[in-house]
Every structure is written in structure tokens, then in C-alpha cells.
Amino acid sequence: MQHIKPIHVVGGGLAGSEAAWQIASAGVPVVLHEMRPVQSTDAHRTDRLAELVCSNSFRSDDWEYNAVGLLHEEMRRAGSLIMASGDVHKLPAGGALAVDRDAFAEEVTRRLSDHPLITIERTEVAGLPPHEWESVVVATGPLTSAALSSAIGELTGEADLAFFDAIAPVIHRDSVDTTIAWFQSRYDKAGPAGTGADYLNCPMNREEYEAFIDALIAGEKTSFKEWEASTPYFDGCLPIEVMAERGRDTLRYGPMKPVGLDDPRTGRWPYAVVQLRQDNALGTLWNMVGFQTKLKHAEQVRIFRMIPGLQDAEFARLGGLHRNTFLNSPKLLDAALRLKAAPHLRFAGQITGVEGYVESAAIGLLAGRFAAAERRGHPCPPPPNTTALGALIGHITGGHITADDDDSGARSFQPMNINYGLLPDIEKPSTDADGKRLKGKERGRARKRAVSVRALADIDAWLAEVSLPASA
Ligand SMILES: Cc1cc2nc3c(=O)[nH]c(=O)nc-3n(C[C@H](O)[C@H](O)[C@H](O)COP(=O)(O)OP(=O)(O)OC[C@H]3O[C@@H](n4cnc5c(N)ncnc54)[C@H](O)[C@@H]3O)c2cc1C
Numbered sequence: 367m368q369h370i371k372p373i374h375v376v377g378g379g380l381a382g383s384e385a386a387w388q389i390a391s392a393g394v395p396v397v398l399h400e401m402r403p404v405q406s407t408d409a410h411r412t413d414r415l416a417e418l419v420c421s422n423s424f425r426s427d428d429w430e431y432n433a434v435g436l437l438h439e440e441m442r443r444a445g446s447l448i449m450a451s452g453d454v455h456k457l458p459a460g461g462a463l464a465v466d467r468d469a470f471a472e473e474v475t476r477r478l479s480d481h482p483l484i485t486i487e488r489t490e491v492a493g494l495p496p497h498e499w500e501s502v503v504v505a506t507g508p509l510t511s512a513a514l515s516s517a518i519g520e521l522t523g524e525a526d527l528a529f530f531d532a533i534a535p536v537i538h539r540d541s542v543d544t545t546i547a548w549f550q551s552r553y554d555k556a557g558p559a560g561t562g563a564d565y566l567n568c569p570m571n572r573e574e575y576e577a578f579i580d581a582l583i584a585g586e587k588t589s590f591k592e593w594e595a596s597t598p599y600f601d602g603c604l605p606i607e608v609m610a611e612r613g614r615d616t617l618r619y620g621p622m623k624p625v626g627l628d629d630p631r632t633g634r635w636p637y638a639v640v641q642l643r644q645d646n647a648l649g650t651l652w653n654m655v656g657f658q659t660k661l662k663h664a665e666q667v668r669i670f671r672m673i674p675g676l677q678d679a680e681f682a683r684l685g686g687l688h689r690n691t692f693l694n695s696p697k698l699l700d701a702a703l704r705l706k707a708a709p710h711l712r713f714a715g716q717i718t719g720v721e722g723y724v725e726s727a728a729i730g731l732l733a734g735r736f737a738a739a740e741r742r743g744h745p746c747p748p749p750p751n752t753t754a755l756g757a758l759i760g761h762i763t764g765g766h767i768t769a770d771d772d773d774s775g776a777r778s779f780q781p782m783n784i785n786y787g788l789l790p791d792i793e794k795p796s797t798d799a800d801g802k803r804l805k806g807k808e809r810g811r812a813r814k815r816a817v818s819v820r821a822l823a824d825i826d827a828w829l830a831e832v833s834l835p836a837s838a
Contacts, residue, residue, distance in 0.1 A: 372397050373737050374499045376491045376514075378415040380448060380723050381715025381730030382505035383474050387447035388734030389503075390483040392834050394741050398478065401490035407509035408689070409533065413488075414471035415478055416448060420533040421653060422470075422645050424452055424724050427463040427558045429822070431814045433784045437724055437754040438463065440825045441731060444755070447477060448727040456559040457644050460551030463558055466647035493517045495711065501741060503733045505714040507726070508690035515691050521707060522698050534657040535666060536683040537642060537676070539650050542566055546631075547642070547675030553626035565643055566652060568675035569629045569636035575618065578672055582610040585665040588687060605659045605687075621656025640673050651682050659685035692719040694779050695762040701748055702736045703729070703763065712737055719762050721781035728784075732759055735832065742834055749828045753821045756828075757788035792816050 370393070375386045378400030386396045403413035410417050426432035429439035441449045451473040455466045478484050492513035495502045506514055518524075547568045554562040570578065585607060609616045618624075622638040629636050642652035659666060663684045671677050695718045698705060703718065705711045714733035715726040732748065732755060739746030748763075749756035761782050782788070795812040797803055804812050 370394050370741060371500060372485075373501045373503065373741060374399065374495060375503045375505060375734075376495060377504065377506035377510075377715070378402075378478075378486070379505060379507045379715060380416050380418075380727040381507070381733070382503070383416040383478060384446060384448050384727040384730035385503045385505055385714050385734035385737070386478060386484055387481070388445070388731055389738045389741075390481050391445060392735070392738035392742065393483070393836070394738045395483045395485075397485045397487060399487050399489055399491050401488070401511060404488055405490050405511065407507075407511075409509060412468075412471065414468075414475045415486075416451070416474040417471045418465070418467045418723060420658075421643075421655075422457070422464050422467045423459060423643065424463040424465065425722070426461055428461055430818050431811060432461075433754060433786045433789070434722070434724055436818045436821055437728055437758070437784045439822060440749075440753055440755050441724075441728055443822075443825055444731055444735075444829060446727065446731055447474060448724075448730075451477065455647070457647060458560040458564040459557060459643055460560050460562070460564045461555045461557035462643075464643060467645070469647060490514075494521060497710075500710055501712075501737055502710060503712045503714050503730075503737055504717065505726075505730055505733070506691075506717060508692070508716045510691045510717060518693075522693065522705070524694055524698070533683075533686050534654050534659070535670065535681050535685045536645055536651050536653045538680040538682055539566075539652050541676075541678050541680040542568075542642065542652070543675045543677060548630050550627055565641045565655070566675075567627050567629075568640040568642070568673045569624070569627075569631075570622075570638040570640070570674060572637045574672070574674060575622075575638040576614070578669070579610050579614050579617070581669045581672060582607045582661075585669050586662045587665075588660045588662055605661075605685075606657055607659060607661060640676070654685075657685060660687040661685070690716070690781070692717055692781055695719045696764060696779055699763050701759075701763050702740075702746075703733045703759070716781070719779055719781050720758060721783050725758060725782075725784055728755055728758055729762070731755070739832065739834060744832075744834055746832045750824050752790055752817075753825045753828065754784050754789065755825065758782075758784050761788050786814060786817060789817055789821065792820060 372395040373389050375382045375398045378398050386398045389396045409419040426435045428435040451470050452465045455469040457464045490511055494517045547566045549563040551562050551564045556562040618638045624635040624639040627639050641655040643655050645651040645653045666684045700706055703712045712733050714730040718729050720729050736746050748759050751757050751760045794809045
């Protein structure tokens with residue numbers, strides 16, 4: 367094989383790890399620059415690559431009826447390192463794919479370290495990458511170090527790169543009162559690694575719920591610093607107290623919804639429920655599902671112990687607020703994720719304006735494939751927009767309609783999870799496989815399945831089209 371110059375990947379998180387793997391798998395050498403443990407972020411705790419900073423869930427694994435499940439499946443077919451490592455270390459979590467975070471990150475780190483074409487350098491890239499690097503994938507994530515984010519800001523002319531995310535608390539399992547809380551997945555759904563009894567459910571009656579909402583609204587919150595005050599939240603990651611302020615029933619229809627959960631003490635669905643999901647393989651730590659918060663730590667302990675079953679809860683980690691960083695990608699990036707102003711710089715992961723572990727890794731997968739194909743002189747068009755991968759990249763590089771010049775001065779491009787709304791519609795099937803006529807909701811479900819089936823056929827065709835010959 368002729369000598370090929372390396373591609374530099376900056377940031378060894380979900381996106382950077384996946385990008386490095388894809389590049390090396392295409393026969394191109396990679397230098398992966400990760401600043402931890404020399405320098406850490408506000409949310410990371412270890413020196414492992416692909417560390418999960420909050421929840422341990424990759425969300426639904428159902429490719430037929432759920433868009434993120436579909437994205438999982440497409441990534442598996444594209445040889446994703448993140449999906450392969452997640453599959454090896456999955457935990458029971460109903461219909462979701464949850465992973466043992468330590469074993470998962472260890473697996474990713476080991477596979478990358480063992481790859482003969484990958485060199486890992488533990489250094490902060492504290493400014494724009496040097497010109498001699500020629501081809502770079504920047505995947506430094508929502509907590510990009512200050513030196514690099516201000517250099518990117520200067521290069522792109524984007525002063526406004528930051529917003530906020532909040533993280534949920536984790537509880538020691540043996541401090542949960544299981545005479546009140548019970549194990550059950552919603553509607554007993556077993557999912558990829560579950561038993562149908564994977565969540566610990568803490569029930570509330572009406573009075574308990576109302577008192578809890580009052581406490582959330584009155585609870586003391588972390589105060590914003592001056593520059594943080596006007597930073598908007600991403601709607602998919604709202605703190606619970608902000609949801610409570612939006613309406614007294616908002617939580618009951620959101621993270622605290624009781625449907626499909628039968629309290630064994632009453633035989634009925636409770637008025638509201640708080641769900642805990644297993645967070646480590648040992649089963650000793652459980653996280654509060656959807657309970658991101660910016661309440662002060664002492665307030666979290668006081669208020670969350672009002673939840674029946676959690677009156678003696680011991681917290682392994684409390685919730686918190688963190689900065690996020692993302693580009694105005696529809697304006698700044700081309701269809702191959704290159705910065706229009708400096709095409710040797712390619713971006714991947716959350717910094718491109720996708721949201722979530724899986725989505726970040728998915729954009730890393732594409733950036734890695736684009737960079738490797740370019741290095742080897744082969745064309746690599748983006749996947750068609752009928753696929754989840756194609757729809758996601760389409761959203762950040764062109765699909766979103768920008769309204770950046772409106773009077774408010776706010777930019778309209780916001781981080782996005784994968785969802786069926788990003789994929790082109792398909793005619794709703796009117797009959798099922800046996801020719802039986804479908805009604806109302808059944809047709810909506812059948813439509814999702816039809817979109818997913820089309821997506822998998824199209825991703826297979828794309829993968830066949832862009833696969834590189836074995837040697838350069
Ligand atoms: C606090 C918080 C909680 C979140 N919770 C969830 C959640 O529960 N579920 C979910 O799906 N998504 C969550 N997200 C959103 C997002 O999906 C994750 O942050 C995801 O890890 C993003 O992947 P990434 O590869 O883009 O960035 P990361 O995984 O953060 O990786 C970026 C890497 O770059 C390194 N780095 C940064 N700057 C430099 C530099 N200058 N030089 C070298 N290395 C550098 C960092 O150390 C890090 O390892 C959360 C985000 C935050 C901030």
C-alpha cells in the first residue's frame with residue numbers, strides 16, 4: 367500500500383472515536399488528539415475515550431418504529447465502533463439500549479488503542495489545528511476547550527457558540543425503598559437486553575404530586591452568571607423545574623407519566639411516577655430518568671427525598687448544568703461537513719448541532735468516511751435523505767430553514783435528535799402484510815415501519831456504492 371498521510375481527529379468522545387475508527391477501517395492512518403486526562407471538562411470524570419457524561423442510554427433500539435432505533439441499525443450496518451461496543455456491554459432497560467458506561471468506554475478505548483493505524487495523543491489542541499495537518503476532523507463536543515472554541519469563533523465569525531444542558535442525578539440502589547418502588551418496564555416491554563421489569567418505579571398520588579410540583583417551583587436554583595442569563599435551553603433536555611414552571615401537568619405528561627405502570631399495591635397506574643434506570647452493570651447505581659435539574663445540590667436532596675420510595679435515597683451524583691457549544695452549521699458547513707471558510711477542517715458530533723450520544727457518533731461516522739474517501743481520492747456522496755444518517759446530516763448541512771436575520775437576533779438553528787420528521791414521507795400503507803385493512807393509529811405505525819424498511823434498503827445501497835477498495 368502506498369504511503370498515506372494521516373488524518374487528525376481532535377477530540378476522543380463519541381464522534382471522534384467513531385470517526386477515527388471509520389478512517390482507520392478505510393486503511394488511512396489517524397492521529398487522535400484527546401485532551402483528557404491532561405485537561406478535563408466540567409462533565410467528564412475519566413480518561414477513557416467515548417465517556418458517557420450523563421445518561422447511560424442510547425434510547426430506543428426498535429428499528430421498525432423508532433427513528434433512533436433505525437439510526438442504530440444503519441450504524442451497525444456501516445461498521446460502527448460505538449454500536450458494536452454498546453451491543454457488547456448492554457444492560458437491561460426495557461425497549462432501550464442502555465450500556466454499562468465504564469465497560470463500554472473501556473471497550474472503545476481498547477479497540478482504538480489496539481488498532482495498528484491509530485495513534486492516540488493526550489494533548490489539548492489549544493487553538494486552530496496547524497496547517498501542516500492538512501485534513502482534520504474537529505469533534506471536541508459540547509464542552510470544547512475555551513482556547514479552541516474561541517479560535518473557531520474567530521474563524522467563523524460566530525460570537526454565539528454556547529447554550530446549556532442539564533444532567534440528571536444518580537442514586538444508590540440499596541437506598542431505594544422497594545416496599546414502595548417496584549420493578550417494571552412500561553407495558554412490561556422487554557426490549558434488547560431486558561426482562562420487562564427493568565425500571566424501578568416510584569409512585570405518587572395526586573397530593574404527593576402537587577406538593578412535589580410546589581417544591582420544585584419554590585426550590586432554590588443555581589443562579590446564572592451574567593453571560594449565561596440569556597443562553598437558551600435545548601427543549602429536549604429541559605430541567606424538571608423549568609418543565610414544572612411551564613404547567614402543573616407538564617411533568618405528568620413528560621418524564622413522570624404513569625401509563626403502562628401498574629402499582630402492585632393498588633393494581634392501578636399511579637397519578638404520576640418517577641422512574642429509575644440501571645446505570646452500571648453491577649446494578650448498584652440507578653439514574654433518575656429525565657430528571658435533569660439546576661436545583662442547588664442541597665435542594666435536590668431535600669426535594670427528591672419527597673418522592674415515595676426515595677425518602678432515604680443516597681445520591682451518587684447530583685444533577686447539574688453545563689455549557690454546550692455548537693456551530694451554525696447550515697450556514698458554515700458544506701454537505702461533506704467541511705468548514706466552507708477552511709475546507710481542510712471538517713466537523714463532527716454535537717458541535718455540528720446534532721443532539722445525543724447516538725447522533726453525535728453518527729455524524730462522526732460520516733465525517734470519518736468522508737475524510738477517508740477524500741484522502742484516498744474516491745468520491746463519497748452523503749447517504750440519501752431517505753435514511754436516518756442522510757436525514758440527520760441533511761438537517762445540519764442544508765435541510766434546516768435558517769431564519770437568522772429575524773428581528774430577535776436569535777439564531778433559529780437548534781440541536782436536533784433524529785426523528786421521523788426529518789425523513790421524507792411515504793404513502794401510508796392501507797393494509798398489513800396479510801392484506802387486512804389498517805385503521806387510524808395502525809396506519810401511522812405502518813407508515814413508520816415502511817419508512818424504516820425503505821431506509822435500510824437505501825443505506826445498504828449507499829454502503830455498497832461508497833465502499834472503498836481494500837488498498838489505496
Ligand atoms: C452535561 C451534558 C450531559 C449530556 N447528557 C446526555 C445524555 O444523557 N444523553 C445523550 O444522548 N446526550 C447527552 N449529552 C449530549 C451529547 O450527546 C454528548 O455530549 C455527546 O458526548 C457528544 O458527543 P461528542 O463526541 O460530540 O462530544 P464528547 O463526547 O464530549 O467528546 C468531545 C471530546 O473532545 C475532548 N476535547 C475538547 N476540547 C478539546 C481540545 N481542544 N483538544 C483535545 N480534546 C478536546 C473532550 O475531552 C472530549 O473527550 C449531554 C451533554 C452534556 C454537555
